[in-house]
Amino acid sequence: MIKLSMKLNKTTLELFVDEMKPLSQILYEDLDIDIPIRNCSHNYCGNCLVILEKEPVLSCLVPAYKLQGKTITTFDSFKQSAHYRNIRRTYDALNCEPCPICYEAKTLIIESMLLKAKTKRIDNNIDDLSRKFLTKAIDDDEKNQIDFETAQREFSLNSCDCLTSKDLYNIVTKALDDRIKRRVL
Numbered sequence: 815m816i817k818l819s820m821k822l823n824k825t826t827l828e829l830f831v832d833e834m835k836p837l838s839q840i841l842y843e844d845l846d847i848d849i850p851i852r853n854c855s856h857n858y859c860g861n862c863l864v865i866l867e868k869e870p871v872l873s874c875l876v877p878a879y880k881l882q883g884k885t886i887t888t889f890d891s892f893k894q895s896a897h898y899r900n901i902r903r904t905y906d907a908l909n910c911e912p913c914p915i916c917y918e919a920k921t922l923i924i925e926s927m928l929l930k931a932k933t934k935r936i937d938n939n940i941d942d943l944s945r946k947f948l949t950k951a952i953d954d955d956e957k958n959q960i961d962f963e964t965a966q967r968e969f970s971l972n973s974c975d976c977l978t979s980k981d982l983y984n985i986v987t988k989a990l991d992d993r994i995k996r997r998v999l
């Protein structure tokens with residue numbers, strides 16, 4: 815057992831848990847936070863996704879000892895934020911959104927990409943899904959660019975194929991424009 819201290823959805827908490835207990839189980843069993851992990855086989859669905867620091871992670875694969883002192887955001891909390899309203903507006907504007915099964919996970923992946931994109935404006939040709947184009951789309955900051963493989967890895971964390979990479983890219987670019995315009999960065 816370890817005494818785990820972490821920040822969950824802006825609240826700092828401490829609890830005693832087995833050091834190998836996965837975050838998904840901690841959320842469900844110890845904190846009464848429901849995340850959609852039903853019908854998952856072999857840790858493949860990707861629907862248990864949360865944001866750990868600024869990174870999207872599969873909560874069923876993160877043991878308690880890796881959470882010490884970390885900040886975690888679940889969809890439940892995220893959906894109360896201005897950032898979520900920005901993404902929701904974008905889904906409506908594009909008439910394009912994840913299916914109900916992966917909605918929470920894909921929305922958090924999009925949020926993690928937007929957190930990295932920050933203030934960088936994207937003005938590439940949206941028809942060109944090139945390496946350069948995706949790299950710019952999730953530019954970490956002015957100095958540290960995230961490479962194409964990282965982008966693809968984030969997309970592939972969720973196995974549902976209801977949206978294509980191009981759909982996701984369009985959502986990220988339009989949501990970023992909206993954030994810049996409304997100053998909700």
Ligand code: FES
Binds near residue numbers: 854858862863
């Ligand atoms: S519950 Fe399916 S990948 Fe985590």
